[in-house]
Amino acid sequence: xxxxxxxxxxxxxxxxxxxxxxxxxxxxxxxxxxxxxxxxxxxxxxxxxxxxxxxxxxxxxxxxxxxxxxxxxxxxxxxxxxxxxxxxxxxxxxxxxxxxxxxxxxxxxxxxxxxxxxxxxxxxxxxxxxxxxxxxxxxxxxxxxxxxxxxxxxxxxxxxxxxxxxxxxxxxxxxxxxxxxxxxxxxxxxxxxxxxxxxxxxxxxxxxxxxxxxxxxxxxxxxxxxxxxxxxxxxxxxxxxxxxxxxxxxxxxxxxxxxxxxxxxxxxxxxxxxxxxxxxxxxxxxxxxxxxxxxxxxxxxxxxxxxxxxxxxxxxxxxxxxxxxxxxxxxxxxxxxxxxxxxxxxxxxxxxxxxxxxxxxxxxxxxxxxxxxxxxxxxxxxxxxxxxxxxxxxxxxxx
Amino acid sequence: xxxxxxxxxxxxxxxxxxxxxxxxxxxxxxxxxxxxxxxxxxxxxxxxxxxxxxxxxxxxxxxxxxxxxxxxxxxxxxxxxxxxxxxxxxxxxxxxxxxxxxxxxxxxxxxxxxxxxxxxxxxxxxxxxxxxxxxxxxxxxxxxxxxxxxxxxxxxxxxxxxxxxxxxxxxxxxxxxxxxxxxxxxxxxxxxxxxxxxxxxxxxxxxxxxxxxxxxxxxxxxxxxxxxxxxxxxxxxxxxxxxxxxxxxxxxxxxxxxxxxxxxxxxxxxxxxxxxxxxxxxxxxxxxxxxxxxxxxxxxxxxxxxxxxxxxxxxxxxxxxxxxxxxxxxxxxxxxxxxxxxxxxxxxxxxxxxxxxxxxxxxxxxxxxxxxxxxxxxxxxxxxxxxxxxxxxxxxxxx
Numbered sequence: 001x002x003x004x005x006x007x008x009x010x011x012x013x014x015x016x017x018x019x020x021x022x023x024x025x026x027x028x029x030x031x032x033x034x035x036x037x038x039x040x041x042x043x044x045x046x047x048x049x050x051x052x053x054x055x056x057x058x059x060x061x062x063x064x065x066x067x068x069x070x071x072x073x074x075x076x077x078x079x080x081x082x083x084x085x086x087x088x089x090x091x092x093x094x095x096x097x098x099x100x101x102x103x104x105x106x107x108x109x110x111x112x113x114x115x116x117x118x119x120x121x122x123x124x125x126x127x128x129x130x131x132x133x134x135x136x137x138x139x140x141x142x143x144x145x146x147x148x149x150x151x152x153x154x155x156x157x158x159x160x161x162x163x164x165x166x167x168x169x170x171x172x173x174x175x176x177x178x179x180x181x182x183x184x185x186x187x188x189x190x191x192x193x194x195x196x197x198x199x200x201x202x203x204x205x206x207x208x209x210x211x212x213x214x215x216x217x218x219x220x221x222x223x224x225x226x227x228x229x230x231x232x233x234x235x236x237x238x239x240x241x242x243x244x245x246x247x248x249x250x251x252x253x254x255x256x257x258x259x260x261x262x263x264x265x266x267x268x269x270x271x272x273x274x275x276x277x278x279x280x281x282x283x284x285x286x287x288x289x290x291x292x293x294x295x296x297x298x299x300x301x302x303x304x305x306x307x308x309x310x311x312x313x314x315x316x317x318x319x320x321x322x323x324x325x326x327x328x329x330x331x332x333x334x335x336x337x338x339x340x341x342x343x344x345x346x347x348x349x350x351x352x353x354x355x356x357x358x359x360x361x362x363x364x365x366x367x368x369x370x371x372x373x374x375x376x377x378x379x380x381x382x383x384x385x386x387x388x389x390x391x392x393x394x395x396x397x398x399x
Numbered sequence: 400x401x402x403x404x405x406x407x408x409x410x411x412x413x414x415x416x417x418x419x420x421x422x423x424x425x426x427x428x429x430x431x432x433x434x435x436x437x438x439x440x441x442x443x444x445x446x447x448x449x450x451x452x453x454x455x456x457x458x459x460x461x462x463x464x465x466x467x468x469x470x471x472x473x474x475x476x477x478x479x480x481x482x483x484x485x486x487x488x489x490x491x492x493x494x495x496x497x498x499x500x501x502x503x504x505x506x507x508x509x510x511x512x513x514x515x516x517x518x519x520x521x522x523x524x525x526x527x528x529x530x531x532x533x534x535x536x537x538x539x540x541x542x543x544x545x546x547x548x549x550x551x552x553x554x555x556x557x558x559x560x561x562x563x564x565x566x567x568x569x570x571x572x573x574x575x576x577x578x579x580x581x582x583x584x585x586x587x588x589x590x591x592x593x594x595x596x597x598x599x600x601x602x603x604x605x606x607x608x609x610x611x612x613x614x615x616x617x618x619x620x621x622x623x624x625x626x627x628x629x630x631x632x633x634x635x636x637x638x639x640x641x642x643x644x645x646x647x648x649x650x651x652x653x654x655x656x657x658x659x660x661x662x663x664x665x666x667x668x669x670x671x672x673x674x675x676x677x678x679x680x681x682x683x684x685x686x687x688x689x690x691x692x693x694x695x696x697x698x699x700x701x702x703x704x705x706x707x708x709x710x711x712x713x714x715x716x717x718x719x720x721x722x723x724x725x726x727x728x729x730x731x732x733x734x735x736x737x738x739x740x741x742x743x744x745x746x747x748x749x750x751x752x753x754x755x756x757x758x759x760x761x762x763x764x765x766x767x768x769x770x771x772x773x774x775x776x777x778x779x780x781x782x783x784x785x786x787x788x789x790x791x792x793x794x795x796x797x798x
Contacts, residue, residue, distance in 0.1 A: 153766050162766050210633045222732065226625050233734025234609045237766040244728045245762060248646060257762055329643045329728050333621065335632025363644060363656055367552050367561050367636040 007054070008396050014039065018047050019056065019076075019397045023390075024206040026101060027060070027073045048074065056080060076100035081144040082136075083392050084129055084183075087195065087384025088150045090114050090166055090218035093121070095128045096385035097136055100144060100393060102202065106132050107385060114151060117169030118178070126182045145186045146179050147392030149195030149384055151219065155236045159189045162236070165254070166219055188395045192384065193239050194230050196342050196377060197223025198394070199387030201230075203378045211338040212330060213377055214241070216323060216345045220262045222330070242266065246325045265322040267298050267345060273315050274301050283311035302348045313351060320352045324359020331364040331372060342377040406453070407795050413438065417446050418455065418475075418796045422789075423605040425500060426459070426472045447473065455479060475499035480543040481535075482791050483528055483582075486594065486783025487549045489513050489565055489617035492520070494527045495784035496535055499543060499792060501601065505531050506784060513550065516568030517577070525581045544585045545578050546791030548594030548783055550618065554635045558588045561635070564653070565618055587794045591783065592638055593629050595741050595776060596622025597793070598786030600629075602777045610737040611729060612776055613640070615722060615744045619661045621729070641665065645724045664721040666697045666744060672714050673700050682710035701747045712750065719751045723758020730763040730771060741776040 021036045022028055034044050051057040058077040080100050087094045096107040108128055112121055133140060152164025159176035176187040197213040206228060213223040220242035224231040232238050242262030243255050250259025263269060274296050278286040285304045290296055304312035327339060357374050377383055420435045421427055433443050450456040457476040479499050486493045495506040507527055511520055532539060551563025558575035560566060575586040596612040605627060612622040619641035623630040631637050641661030642654050649658025662668060673695050677685040684703045689695055703711035726738060756773050776782055
């Protein structure tokens with residue numbers, strides 16, 4: 001691979017605008033870029049020519065042939081380099097190497113508890129990036145930028161973690177600085193739900209202006225897209241919906257309050273409920289799994305429900321209803337056009353989604369739900385690394 | 400008053416930008432406009448010269464004299480015309496005539512129940528605008544534009560009311576068309592809380608990017624400012640927070656659900672609670688007022704609390720705690736920098752505000768409340784007409 005042009009920061013405003021529009025569109029014909037940039041045809045042509053000349057873009061002539069016209073489809077030049085996307089969850093992390101057009105070249109997953117702290121986790125992340133690059137016969141100099149999604153609140157500007165409840169030991173640690181020193185490339189770090197929201201926004205080619213991405217996992221969080229941009233709030237804490245109260249008489253949460261939706265409907269609560277029911281002899285099926293594995297996972301509960309286990313089905317339904325109660329509040333306040341459900345539990349099947357919808361439609365006002373769509377986030381498991389890499393590309397273009 | 404220039408729509412983009420910045424700043428020196436428009440000094444000077452020439456601006460040379468330099472303070476030209484601000488509540492409406500710099504020239508108030516419908520209300524509004532103009536010796540041709548705030552959900556683009564719960568009989572009625580036909584001027588209609596949010600934004604000279612204005616009256620609603628703009632949601636329903644559930648075991652609301660904050664903490668609920676306590680013989684003070692007037696108002700309850708009545712104080716405190724519970728959810732989700740409390744009940748005194756704060760700080764996450772300020776909206780009762788007139792000016796400049 002040839003030397004990478006590192007002159008992103010020196011691009012003209014019109015060039016940056018064109019690259020950003022192309023980023024959102026993916027492969028795009030010139031007429032589409034004229035439409036979205038609102039440049040004149042001659043201005044766009046000259047900007048595109050300059051970008052091709054500098055090695056940022058190429059014209060693949062693919063994949064659409066319309067009418068008798070010469071097909072043309074612009075995209076980021078393949079040998080521009082690669083983007084690294086890292087998505088860290090509570091129980092493991094994903095590392096992917098992607099093209100500048102966000103096609104995944106390689107994806108690796110590792111089980112590792114985030115509470116082991118940065119001293120244990122970060123060398124593993126670094127080693128996995130190196131190994132994945134090597135596997136693709138790439139040198140670290142091929143990296144354009146690195147994007148990281150993490151399951152904790154972060155001050156976006158400084159890249160520092162702030163008081164991360166499920167990430168003890170990470171307070172004040174700079175993931176950005178660590179990876180920047182390791183690879184000598186720009187690093188962008190954001191909360192996992194913002195990264196998932198960006199992935200959804202990219203998947204939709206920025207066609208939806210105001211929507212939410214809700215992740216249900218070890219915690220519950222919400223990525224917010226407002227007027228086409230990720231909304232982070234006045235101190236970067238927006239979307240921290242896991243501690244919204246859905247039942248004042250509910251159980252005590254680790255935050256000190258009662259009845260938080262996270263304490264009642266996220267993965268640990270679901271597993272706890274399943275364990276209690278199983279130990280009380282209410283589910284022979286879950287009992288069999290528990291005896292085999294001496295533990296239960298959320299996947300086991302989903303599987304048991306699919307096989308007709310009433311206890312598992314009840315637990316999933318209850319979780320969906322509670323999540324829906326919380327979402328009904330957000331719908332009344334925010335009036336989004338879409339809510340996308342993400343996280344492994346999103347794939348619990350139609351039962352979970354139906355329970356969420358039932359709650360939302362019952363508790364929200366008619367005007368807010370008239371055009372509301374609630375569905376599973378489109379990119380599934382890959383949304384994390386695609387969003388993280390997307391963040392890196394977008395911020396590089398804007399820098 | 401001389402003929403009004405009606406060429407707002409023909410202004411150049413740079414002229415519109417300058418007028419909008421001036422609108423937010425109020426009186427402004429040139430260096431301040433250079434700072435906010437980011438125009439060069441020579442560009443700004445030529446734009447300002449053109450605007451003065453066309454009769455939009457004037458230089459008052461007021462009110463600040465800094466150093467040895469000639470004082471200069473630009474503002475909209477006084478004889479440009481007037482703006483009409485109409486603020487309609489559930490139980491009455493305000494009409495004001497303002498200068499283009501949003502100084503109130505005259506303000507009139509009338510008691511009238513909104514549920515009497517447009518056939519009764521709108522001729523009253525029209526007559527009051529005419530009378531107020533006459534009182535100022537102004538002709539309707541002096542009107543630049545008319546802004547209206549209403550207590551119901553509205554589709555901002557069409558100006559039509561959509562399914563307004565406390566405005567039966569208004570469904571599908573066009574306030575815009577009615578006033579446009581009456582005065583032959585552009586009319587802009589928005590929900591009351593958006594109008595209050597715009598007033599607050601104007602008062603702050605647009606210094607706060609992300610904040611909420613919560614109005615507690617017959618209903619409870621929330622105006623949202625997101626990235627410096629009023630946020631209306633994907634179908635204009637954003638901020639309809641009155642039906643957020645604060646107690647699943649709470650009383651039945653007219654919306655069909657249980658425990659809505661509006662059904663438990665807004666004015667009708669407060670009055671109902673006071674009546675019940677009074678009839679049960681728990682408050683001699685309120686009983687005396689009830690015997691005199693044969694009804695109780697929220698003002699009576701506030702007054703009783705000021706005079707040491709424990710029942711009144713308890714009711715106000717409970718309402719504040721419930722509103723705070725709802726706001727805690729919004730704070731976790733939206734992470735605003737400020738929450739401004741509006742509506743007559745906002746002036747219930749420090750007790751009400753203290754109860755709201757107590758709930759919010761107890762139930763919200765630390766990162767979200769670290770820099771959060773909760774206080775009474777600055778413009779008080781006048782916020783309604785100032786916001787409505789501000790909407791009319793802003794949309795005229797942008798049109």
